[in-house]
Amino acid sequence: MKLSLAIVALALAVPTASYAQDSTAVSSNGKYPNTFSSGSANVSPFTQKSKRFNDWAISIGAGVPLVQSADLTSIKNGNGKNLFGYSAYISIDKAITHAFGINLQYDRGETRQGWFNTKDAAPADASKYQQVAGRTQYDAISILGDINFSNLLRRVDNHSPYRWALHGYAGIGTLAYKAYQKDETGQRLMTEIKPFKLGSFFGQAGAGLKFKVNRRLDIEGRLMYVMTGDDEFDGGGAQYSAVNQREEQVSDNFFNATLGLSLKLGKHESHLMWHDPLQEIYYKLDVLANKNQDIEVCKKGDADNDGVCDDWDRQLDTPAGARVDGAGVALDTDLDGVIDLYDKCVTVPGPVENNGCPTATTTGPVTDDTRTLEGIEFDLNSDRILPSNTPILNNAVSYINSSNGAYNVVGATDTRASDAYNQKLSERRANSVKSYLVKNGVESTKLNAIGKGEKDLKYPECDPATKCPEWKNRANRRVYFEAK
Numbered sequence: 001m002k003l004s005l006a007i008v009a010l011a012l013a014v015p016t017a018s019y020a021q022d023s024t025a026v027s028s029n030g031k032y033p034n035t036f037s038s039g040s041a042n043v044s045p046f047t048q049k050s051k052r053f054n055d056w057a058i059s060i061g062a063g064v065p066l067v068q069s070a071d072l073t074s075i076k077n078g079n080g081k082n083l084f085g086y087s088a089y090i091s092i093d094k095a096i097t098h099a100f101g102i103n104l105q106y107d108r109g110e111t112r113q114g115w116f117n118t119k120d121a122a123p124a125d126a127s128k129y130q131q132v133a134g135r136t137q138y139d140a141i142s143i144l145g146d147i148n149f150s151n152l153l154r155r156v157d158n159h160s161p162y163r164w165a166l167h168g169y170a171g172i173g174t175l176a177y178k179a180y181q182k183d184e185t186g187q188r189l190m191t192e193i194k195p196f197k198l199g200s201f202f203g204q205a206g207a208g209l210k211f212k213v214n215r216r217l218d219i220e221g222r223l224m225y226v227m228t229g230d231d232e233f234d235g236g237g238a239q240y241s242a243v244n245q246r247e248e249q250v251s252d253n254f255f256n257a258t259l260g261l262s263l264k265l266g267k268h269e270s271h272l273m274w275h276d277p278l279q280e281i282y283y284k285l286d287v288l289a290n291k292n293q294d295i296e297v298c299k300k301g302d303a304d305n306d307g308v309c310d311d312w313d314r315q316l317d318t319p320a321g322a323r324v325d326g327a328g329v330a331l332d333t334d335l336d337g338v339i340d341l342y343d344k345c346v347t348v349p350g351p352v353e354n355n356g357c358p359t360a361t362t363t364g365p366v367t368d369d370t371r372t373l374e375g376i377e378f379d380l381n382s383d384r385i386l387p388s389n390t391p392i393l394n395n396a397v398s399y400i401n402s403s404n405g406a407y408n409v410v411g412a413t414d415t416r417a418s419d420a421y422n423q424k425l426s427e428r429r430a431n432s433v434k435s436y437l438v439k440n441g442v443e444s445t446k447l448n449a450i451g452k453g454e455k456d457l458k459y460p461e462c463d464p465a466t467k468c469p470e471w472k473n474r475a476n477r478r479v480y481f482e483a484k
Contacts, residue, residue: 054266061260070234070252101146134235142173170205427451
């Protein structure tokens with residue numbers, strides 16, 4: 001028998017919904033799931049072994065710094081000409097999530113600013129027009145936060161893979177530098193700042209565009225804006241010098257444009273920063289939806305054609321046309337031993353020889369010295385009456401009340417657990433059924449609850465040494481009635 005994917009999904013969803021309360025329960029045994037977890041049955045500790053993605057990388061790059069906001073600038077805007085320095089960086093990158101990481105970065109470079117390149121000779125009239133030049137050699141160590149905007153802002157309906165990613169960076173660090181100034185009188189050191197001093201702290205922020213070359217290598221173009229917090233970084237000299245009074249700002253800032261490479265470390269195929277969780281979910285759903293799954297059930301067929309596969313049919317010779325329960329057993333509504341198919345009085349018990357109807361000669365209550373009612377089954381290690389048993393028990397109430405006889409309510413178990421445990425469990429099951437019957441109108445004097453443990457099996461072949469199918473074990477876990 002072939003079932004469509006939709007039917008299989010529905011079949012899987014029904015038991016899932018039935019046991020939803022158990023699956024979300026919080027365990028207190030000290031193991032996962034626990035009170036600090038979501039309660040999901042699939043929770044497991046996150047360890048190095050369970051990681052699926054690489055999350056470390058080393059990045060290097062080089063570029064050009066341009067002093068933009070200062071008394072001497074690298075950009076032709078009134079305080080200098082277009083002068084280009086050089087810069088380089090190396091960083092160790094750690095991805096925390098698919099959208100956020102932390103980088104430890106070292107920068108080294110030299111900015112050039114003012115009216116001429118300090119490598120050249122100063123103009124003859126440099127001091128007259130204050131056409132001075134400056135250059136600053138710097139080293140910086142900083143901690144940068146890394147936000148992957150491409151992952152963070154990715155549309156939920158975008159199923160396509162991507163090789164470009166926009167990153168945003170921001171962080172603080174310590175900046176050490178030597179700032180030189182040059183005019184027609186020569187070049188001299190104006191300011192020197194040591195690292196890790198109070199005045200050496202700086203901030204930087206910017207953006208980068210990455211391209212994934214392969215699983216190991218990325219190329220990135222990056223533009224950062226560095227805020228030194230220092231008015232002497234450009235080589236203008238002391239705070240109130242003639243050069244440093246040209247502009248009112250107190251922080252000499254510069255752009256740093258770089259091109260770099262990132263080497264992703266680790267044994268896994270993919271890096272965490274290139275992983276899109278939504279894309280993975282959509283991919284798996286698409287694979288599941290497009291996969292042609294031919295699921296074969298009823299490998300043994302349905303010999304009696306009752307709609308219940310022989311794999312779990314407990315009555316393989318059901319007569320044609322008989323209504324059956326979920327286990328393939330023909331229904332006997334009034335529990336008189338005549339299945340509904342042949343019972344002329346479906347709701348009223350009667351002898352077999354009279355097609356399930358009371359005999360015409362019977363004017364009083366029905367009597368039966370040999371009548372056996374059964375079919376009340378229990379879950380493993382439980383004496384709780386199942387909702388599916390209540391119709392059978394309600395019919396038993398009617399039958400026993402219509403009979404002059406008394407009955408033994410006999411409890412039984414399967415062969416699992418010890419004899420002593422099974423004996424007590426069978427007694428509890430018998431008393432549970434007796435209590436239900438009395439509560440629903442049966443005289444307690446008509447009932448005697450006894451337990452037989454595992455000594456009266458419906459399927460005796462299920463001894464402790466034999467592994468029986470579960471439906472046979474369930475049939476052995478029962479309560480039945482015997483006429484006294």
